[in-house]
Amino acid sequence: MKIEKIEPGSTYHIYNRGNNSQDVFFEERNYRSFIRKMSKYLPKIADIYAYCLMKNHYHLVLRIKDKEEIPEKYQLNPSQVISNMLNSYVKVINMTKERTGSLFEKTFERKRITTETYLKQAILYVHRNPLKHKVTHNFLDYPYSSVGHYKKGSSYWINTGFVFNLFGGEENFWYMHNLDQPENELSKDLDFE
Numbered sequence: 001m002k003i004e005k006i007e008p009g010s011t012y013h014i015y016n017r018g019n020n021s022q023d024v025f026f027e028e029r030n031y032r033s034f035i036r037k038m039s040k041y042l043p044k045i046a047d048i049y050a051y052c053l054m055k056n057h058y059h060l061v062l063r064i065k066d067k068e069e070i071p072e073k074y075q076l077n078p079s080q081v082i083s084n085m086l087n088s089y090v091k092v093i094n095m096t097k098e099r100t101g102s103l104f105e106k107t108f109e110r111k112r113i114t115t116e117t118y119l120k121q122a123i124l125y126v127h128r129n130p131l132k133h134k135v136t137h138n139f140l141d142y143p144y145s146s147v148g149h150y151k152k153g154s155s156y157w158i159n160t161g162f163v164f165n166l167f168g169g170e171e172n173f174w175y176m177h178n179l180d181q182p183e184n185e186l187s188k189d190l191d192f193e
Helices: 028-044 079-096 116-127 147-152 160-166 170-178
Strands: 011-017 046-054 057-064 109-113
Touching: 011 116, 028 046, 028 057, 028 079, 046 116, 046 160, 057 116, 109 116, 116 160, 116 170, 147 160, 160 170
Parallel strands: none
Antiparallel strands: 011 057, 011 109, 046 057
């Protein structure tokens, strides 16, 4: 199967999991390291709308910037920045865990988001992912997700303003997040497991 090329100006749900569904985050400092790497690498090429890090996988929702907004060396292949970020993380884990080889199952998956409705569903799905996997009863307090940035109301690297507007304002953003929706409704087209 051919991997879809990441295109400037397009929005994506990006995700991956550990080899054989094994853990990719082993302790709190691993989650924090991945978040630092996202905040360092991704704003070069993308507007980030949502993320969630789970013990054995991660989800990102982002829009690749328009070509002229991307540094010239990444304009033809903006996915190189994402690969660099992931490789940087894997090197740290391999060194600290005294392991070698690939941490992730394969090249990161990507699904192009082509409608506003799909984008809203993807953001809700990513933020509510801790509920789906039953790691918390309150996803709003889950520490390894972009929900915390939205609770603060702003972020220097998460595009909270765009997303609040997408949902028709901050109040509606939280209303939609708190609707008691079955997780399988949100995940029809979004799940990879």
